[in-house]
Structures are given as C-alpha cells and as structure tokens.
Amino acid sequence: xxxxxxxxxxxxxxxxxxxxxxxxxxxxxxxxxxxxxxxxxxxxxxxxxxxxxxxxxxxxxxxxxxxxxxxxxxxxxxxxxxxxxxxxxxxxxxxxxxxxxxxxxxxxxxxxxxxxxxxxxxxxxxxxxxxxxxxxxxxxxxxxxxxxxxxxxxxxxxxxxxxxxxxxxxxxxxxxxxxxxxxxxxxxxxxxxxxxxxxxxxxxxxxxxxxxxxxxxxxxxxxxx
Amino acid sequence: xxxxxxxxxxxxxxxxxxxxxxxxxxxxxxxxxxxxxxxxxxxxxxxxxxxxxxxxxxxxxxxxxxxxxxxxxxxxxxxxxxxxxxxxxxxxxxxxxxxxxxxxxxxxxxxxxxxxxxxxxxxxxxxxxxxxxxxxxxxxxxxxxxxxxxxxxxxxxxxxxxxxxxxxxxxxxxxxxxxxxxxxxxxxxxxxxxxxxxxxxxxxxxxxxxxxxxxxxxxxxxxxx
DNA sequence: AAATGTGATCTAGATCACATTT
DNA sequence: AAATGTGATCTAGATCACATTT
Numbered sequence: 305x306x307x308x309x310x311x312x313x314x315x316x317x318x319x320x321x322x323x324x325x326x327x328x329x330x331x332x333x334x335x336x337x338x339x340x341x342x343x344x345x346x347x348x349x350x351x352x353x354x355x356x357x358x359x360x361x362x363x364x365x366x367x368x369x370x371x372x373x374x375x376x377x378x379x380x381x382x383x384x385x386x387x388x389x390x391x392x393x394x395x396x397x398x399x400x401x402x403x404x405x406x407x408x409x410x411x412x413x414x415x416x417x418x419x420x421x422x423x424x425x426x427x428x429x430x431x432x433x434x435x436x437x438x439x440x441x442x443x444x445x446x447x448x449x450x451x452x453x454x455x456x457x458x459x460x461x462x463x464x465x466x467x468x469x470x471x472x473x474x475x476x477x478x479x480x481x482x483x484x485x486x487x488x489x490x491x492x493x494x495x496x497x498x499x500x501x502x503x504x505x506x507x508x509x510x511x512x513x514x515x516x517x518x519x520x521x522x523x524x525x526x527x528x529x
Numbered sequence: 530x531x532x533x534x535x536x537x538x539x540x541x542x543x544x545x546x547x548x549x550x551x552x553x554x555x556x557x558x559x560x561x562x563x564x565x566x567x568x569x570x571x572x573x574x575x576x577x578x579x580x581x582x583x584x585x586x587x588x589x590x591x592x593x594x595x596x597x598x599x600x601x602x603x604x605x606x607x608x609x610x611x612x613x614x615x616x617x618x619x620x621x622x623x624x625x626x627x628x629x630x631x632x633x634x635x636x637x638x639x640x641x642x643x644x645x646x647x648x649x650x651x652x653x654x655x656x657x658x659x660x661x662x663x664x665x666x667x668x669x670x671x672x673x674x675x676x677x678x679x680x681x682x683x684x685x686x687x688x689x690x691x692x693x694x695x696x697x698x699x700x701x702x703x704x705x706x707x708x709x710x711x712x713x714x715x716x717x718x719x720x721x722x723x724x725x726x727x728x729x730x731x732x733x734x735x736x737x738x739x740x741x742x743x744x745x746x747x748x749x750x751x752x753x754x
Numbered sequence: 755a756a757a758t759g760t761g762a763t764c765t766a767g768a769t770c771a772c773a774t775t776t
Numbered sequence: 777a778a779a780t781g782t783g784a785t786c787t788a789g790a791t792c793a794c795a796t797t798t
Contacts, residue, residue, distance in 0.1 A: 408636035
C-alpha cells in the first residue's frame with residue numbers, strides 16, 4: 305500500500321479482518337449497505353453499474369494493494385455500484401465504524417487517509433474527462449494508457465498490459481460496443497501503435513495514444529484504472 | 530455549511546482569509562498550483578475543462594455554502610480544471626497547509642471532513658454514471674434534476690430552477706451541442722414535463738425526467754450540481 | 755448582440771448478421 | 777463455446793445554415 309506510511313498502514317491492518325472470495329463472487333451489490341471498506345491483499349475486483357438494458361458499465365478495476373469503499377455522512381449509506389471478483393481474492397475488510405475511531409485517534413493517519421481519498425476523487429474526475437472529451441477513440445486511448453500504468457510490464461521498448469481483457473470488457477469501460485472497440489484496436493494495430501494476442505495487449509507507441517486523448521501527463525497515481 | 534457542525538465550521542472559518550472576485554474572473558486555471566481550498570460565502574463558481582477545439586466541459590457549479598478544492602498527496606499539486614466566477618464572489622480561501630494542521634489536531638473535524646470528501650466523490654461518480662448510461666436525453670434529465678435539487682424553488686406544485694442558464698451552458702454540462710439541448714427541451718415542453726422563459730426553467734413533471742435517466746433516488750446531497 | 759428555434763444534411767458509433775479464430 | 781473480425785445498415789446526435797426571439 306504505497307499511499308500510507310508503514311506505521312499507518314499497520315494501524316489499518318490491525319482493524320481489518322480477512323475474507324476470501326472466488327472469481328465471479330460479489331463483495332457487494334448495488335443497494336447493499338456501504339458500511340465497509342475493502343483492501344485487496346490478493347486478487348482483483350471490478351466495480352460495475354448495471355444498466356436497465358442488461359449492459360454494464362465498469363467504473364474501476366482494483367488489484368492487489370488497492371483500497372476501495374465509501375466514506376460519507378450517511379448512517380445507512382447504500383452502495384451505488386457492485387463489486388465483482390475478477391480473480392480469486394483475499395480481502396481485508398474494514399468496518400467504517402472501526403476506521404472512524406482509528407482516524408479520530410491518529411491525526412497523521414487521518415491526513416494520509418484524506419490525501420488518499422483526494423487522489424481517488426481526482427482519478428475519477430480525470431477518467432470522467434477522458435470519457436467525455438475526445439470521442440470513443442479518445443476514451444479507448446485513455447483506457448489503454450491507464451491499463452498500461454496499472455498493469456504494464458516493460459518488454460523491450462514496449463509495454464505489455466498484464467491483464468487479460470476482452471474487447472467486450474474494454475467496451476464496458478468506455479461506454480462503447482465491442483464492435484467499435486474491435487475496429488478501433490484494429491486501426492491502431494495497422495498504425496503499429498498497439499499489438500495483441502490472446503487478450504493481452506502491448507503498447508508499441510504510447511505517444512500515438514497520448515496524442516489521441518490529448519494526454520496531459522497527469523501523475524501516474526491519478527492516471528490509473 | 531450543512532456538512533459540518535457549527536463548532537467545526539467555526540474552526541474552518543478561523544483559517545480562511547477573504548478574497549473577492551468579480552463575474553468572469555478565474556480563481557484558478559488549469560495548471561495553477563492547487564494548494565488552496567475555497568469556500569463560497571457569496572456568489573457562484575463554475576469548474577471547467579477546456580477542450581483543444583475551444584469548447585468547454587463544465588464539471589461543477591458551486592454556489593453559496595459550497596466548499597471545493599483538491600486534497601491529494603502531491604507536494605506541488607496542479608489544478609486539472611479552471612474555476613470561473615459566474616456571479617460576484619466573496620470567497621473564504623483556506624491554505625492546504627493550514628487545513629492539514631487543523632485536521633491533524635481535531636479528530637472530530639477530520640472525520641467530518643472525510644465524510645464531506647466522500648460525499649463529493651459520490652457526487653462525481655453518480656454524475657459520471659448519469660452522463661454515460663442513458664444517452665443525451667438521460668444526461669439532460671439528470672442535469673435538470675440536479676439543477677432543481679441545487680437551485681430549485683417550489684412554485685405551486687412545480688419547481689423553478691433559480692439559476693439563469695442557456696442552452697449552450699447546459700450543453701457544456703452534458704457534452705452535447707446547444708442545438709441538441711434545444712430540441713430535447715422543446716420535446717419535453719411538448720410533453721408538458723418542463724417549461725422555460727428567459728433562461729429560467731420550471732420542472733412540471735419530475736417523474737417524467739426521472740424515468741428517462743432511470744433515477745435511483747439517491748440522497749439529495751449526492752444528486753447535486 | 756446574444757440566445758433560441760428549426761429544417762437539411764452529415765457522421766460517429768450502434769446495431770445486425772455472419773464468418774473466422776481461439 | 778466464447779471471443780474476434782468485418783461487411784452492411786441504421787440512428788443518435790453533430791454540424792451547417794438561417795430565421796426568429798429576447
């Protein structure tokens with residue numbers, strides 16, 4: 305957990321209890337009580353919103369080391385989204401009440417926690433901007449850059465995204481159809497900007513992608529999934 | 530400021546200094562240092578993002594009683610958006626450093642502050658969802674509902690939005706063109722769901738709007754501009 | 755002068771329908 | 777069996793061009 309000092313993270317660890325969940329499980333669904341936070345020790349979680357027509361919109365992908373969950377002023381706060389396990393998980397669950405006591409007691413931790421919250425908010429805001437401003441190609445390029453920042457592993461002078469992803473999943477992340485994603489990716493492959501095999505994508509020309517979404521070189525901690 | 534107890538808000542007031550700004554001024558622009566928070570004592574502020582092509586995207590409208598600004602872990606945090614004054618302002622400016630000291634000292638205030646941050650984040654997330662999920666009509670209906678929650682005044686059994694707004698401004702809030710907004714509004718007027726004169730909109734049939742954006746009746750504190 | 759309204763036309767992206775690949 | 781690829785067609789919303797209203 306890079307956003308907290310070792311001492312502060314230890315305090316958080318102390319109020320977590322462990323929960324295991326298998327791929328396909330839901331940690332929570334829309335409308336469930338939002339009285340917990342979740343720290344991903346192992347595995348992956350996808351935060352989604354179902355539309356009336358059966359399609360779904362994917363807001364976040366959380367991986368090992370990510371913390372997520374709501375903090376708000378409501379007594380009986382409800383989840384607006386669902387959390388689906390994408391890879392078998394070991395989760396550290398934090399009760400909001402326990403967290404509040406802890407934060408109340410430790411000012412330094414509270415400050416770090418707030419900065420983490422601010423960071424997450426900026427991540428949401430910039431993603432929002434990226435999906436609104438430069439059409440579906442801009443949205444897809446932003447997505448690829450974020451994926452490569454979150455899951456990228458350098459291979460030679462390219463970056464491979466070590467997260468198996470389908471055209472349909474990408475489509476749900478940018479509010480497009482899988483056919484559109486497919487066509488855009490094919491075009492970008494022709495331009496030698498990306499390459500892909502078996503759901504694994506390699507970024508060959510990041511500058512090409514950055515140009516399309518008018519990337520502003522935000523800090524990497526914000527430009528994530 | 531409804532999100533803080535009187536005692537805690539007083540503490541915040543004590544570290545504010547007053548700044549006046551006239552309509553059209555910018556409190557900050559994209560790229561400026563983000564080392565302050567802003568409390569709107571009087572007036573209004575619009576948070577925007579300029580696109581390459583000269584159009585702009587409006588993320589938030591802040592009014593009297595709203596607090597805004599970034600808290601994140603960066604030493605030299607930069608603004609991602611601009612803040613344009615829409616009505617002559619009296620602003621309470623808070624230096625982030627001062628705020629940090631205050632929050633460090635007062636656990637109870639820190640907790641309230643975090644809950645406020647969580648609330649703002651949820652507002653962004655739900656707005657994001659509304660603009661992505663049900664096309665431009667869904668986005669416009671969500672916007673009208675949020676405007677009526679933020680600026681609405683009941684007149685008879687209708688709600689009038691006491692904020693003068695043009696079709697172009699609404700378009701910039703939902704990523705559409707002013708022509709599209711105009712046509713959608715005309716249609717809704719025909720359906721007797723809304724009415725408008727001189728930039729002032731009246732909601733005559735909120736249920737009609739809620740249906741189009743698949744409103745989930747979020748708490749009013751989240752469903753705002 | 756700036757905002758609104760509205761036809762005519764264009765186009766990005768969705769939808770449909772299959773063939774092909776993994 | 778599920779994912780990908782790709783033509784053909786459709787449509788929501790953008791763009792263009794003016795007339796009308798505030």
